[in-house]
Amino acid sequence: MILGKRLKELRTLKKLNQIDVANVLGIERSTYGKYETGDSSPDYERLIQLADFFGVSVDYLLGKTDIKTPIETIAAHHDGDEFTEEELEEIEKFKEFVRMKRQQQEKKE
Numbered sequence: 001m002i003l004g005k006r007l008k009e010l011r012t013l014k015k016l017n018q019i020d021v022a023n024v025l026g027i028e029r030s031t032y033g034k035y036e037t038g039d040s041s042p043d044y045e046r047l048i049q050l051a052d053f054f055g056v057s058v059d060y061l062l063g064k065t066d067i068k069t070p071i072e073t074i075a076a077h078h079d080g081d082e083f084t085e086e087e088l089e090e091i092e093k094f095k096e097f098v099r100m101k102r103q104q105q106e107k108k109e
Contacts, residue, residue: 002062002063003035003038003041003061003063004038006060006061006063007035007054007061008036010054011054018032018033018036021053024053025046025049025050027046047061047062048097048100052104056068
């Protein structure tokens, strides 16, 4: 499983053990270990937390891209484009994700 492989790779690059990462996430070491082995998958919120912790995008963790750095911006206006209700909901979710990342970064500073 690509997620587990990438989590282990990122953890190793940071010279951390599974307990270190589990403590940061507020979960049991065994739970985090199962993410790395593919025996369990993190929920959406935990996946975002992992991506933020390792400084990569969720798409990178899931193997949708090999580019580690997350995209940080989104257009706040529509440029006259017509979007479906579903597309507008996705835009709002992404905007909320960016806001959450900003808040987490501000807490670190």
